[in-house]
Amino acid sequence: MTVLVIRRLMQSAVMLLAMSILVFLGVFAIGNPVDILISPQADQAEIARATAALGLDKPLWEQYFVFLANAAHGDLGRSFVFNEPALRLIVQRLPATLELAFSAMLLAVVLGLPLGLYVGLRPDTFLSRLIAAGSILGFSLPTFWVGIMLILVFAVWMGWLPSTGRGATVSVLGVDVSFLTWDGIRHLILPALNLSLSRIALVIRLAAAGTREVSHMDYIKFARAKGLTRGRVVRVHVLRNILIPIVTVLGLEIGAVIAFSVVTETIFAWPGIGQLIIKSITVLDRPVIVAYLMLTVFLVIMINLLVDILYSVLDPRVRLAEARA
């Protein structure tokens, strides 16, 4: 077990370092931010001063090591546009994104699990076919398309729900959250649904396939033979056995949800890190781009690592296979 954790940690560290080089080199290669930040009337001396102030006159490798040393101290540079530490900009907006992401994950479980169980238990009813077809659509439709349709139907035509911003927020331990006010919840529904749609489809598929497999097992037959109610068989014997793969896949999806919130946040004007990165890419705000990419990659790698370890704790078969490898 310890060997597994150490090996995974090393892999993650190497990957993070590789990403930092790639991101740094790549972002360095695009455009000169001085051209954008300084007025076109500026003379040579002024340009040179601005370049030196941003540290852009040093050789590339030196800039990288300065970047790396600072990154280790939690300093990922100052935003050229906001003139604030890039990391602080991102950390300020992170709660909004996380709130959205976790609401989406919650919806995926709350809606996907019952629907998937139903499809798995009664695969031949009309409703099951409808749900299965819907889950295929949920997989193949681009998130931004679904978002636009949600706005069109629920905000423009029906006028039921707001389509931009977070609404009223409440400060909990210094962090603003939306889900504690009625207005905030109304603002949260559409973006969360949008972000969760493909995840709902995923849970439906996994739950349906798992249920179909498990319901032929002897222990289910035995549970029914000893006279347990149908509800109890499903809740205790089916559900528990299909949950491990679903929890694992959903865990791995958290990273994807945070990354995909770029799309949802842009459509619903949700003030999270996704909206920030798109704006930063269009104005070439290098430190923010680098900080966002590093932080997101870091989050994704850490989540994958945790899920991997958790999975092998939950399922001894995986642990044994890993130990042999």
Next chain:
Amino acid sequence: MSTFAEEQAREDAASIEESPLRRLAADFFESKLAAAGLVVLLAVVFVALFAPWLSPQNPYDLASLDLLDGRLPPGSTSAEGLVYWLGTDDQGRDMMSAIFYGLRTSLAVGALSSIAALVLGGALGLIAAYVGGRTESAIMRIVDLQLSLPAILVALILVALLGHGVFKIILALVVVQWAYYARTIRASALVERRKEYIEAARCLALSDARIMLHHLLPNCLPPVIVVATVQVAHAIALEATLSFLGIGLPITEPSLGLLIANGFEYMMSGKYWISFFPGIALLVAIVSINLVGDRLRDVLNPRLQK
């Protein structure tokens, strides 16, 4: 009524004449939904290929646009009697023509990037399976690393690194997709490699390149074809997403995603058609490709065959 024996005899006779391709086609068309999907897909490809001849207007010839016709609802007529069946955008551009041209761009970028990813990923996957050893573990480690990152994140990194432009977006899409092909082709090549015909080819002292391309590759193709159809749909969706976010194709090559983005700001005021119809076109393209891909997977999967 024919007897069972007669039917059996007819089937036997038919199976002698049948080529594998014809049997595949017959299997494919057993599903009405997939057949409908294929018809729609062919129609979409036809429209994309012949957009300049089918469009009532050249949407990017500024001389033919009339700003006074801007944001007209579907079914309006222009001063010259041209009917805007799907309305016009803010520039007075006929939406139907814009969609035809947009479909052309979207499909071209999706197909090109998938083909390039297929060639790159296929070659690396084949080499990994055939050569084995260090080469294999190096290639597969990169594949694993990349697949552990969400596609949109990889695309964002690349767009941030490379910047805009048609070629750069295609490159980004190739990088996002190649790992899927590499993994698929390696999996089937690993199975095929152990079979006797490969051994026979080795005994004939054929070159490695020849064995890989003429013997191994053709036998690994079926699963790759399935992955390729689904990946084209993914590539189209991802390109549309990037273009919608304003970090995809440039304004000079308007794809469906860009058309949708252009109409987005007018949607709140009820002018839905500028976004809605390009969205429907995108939906039709993606869903029809997926229907065909799903059916191909069932037909080509030897485990499901009778």
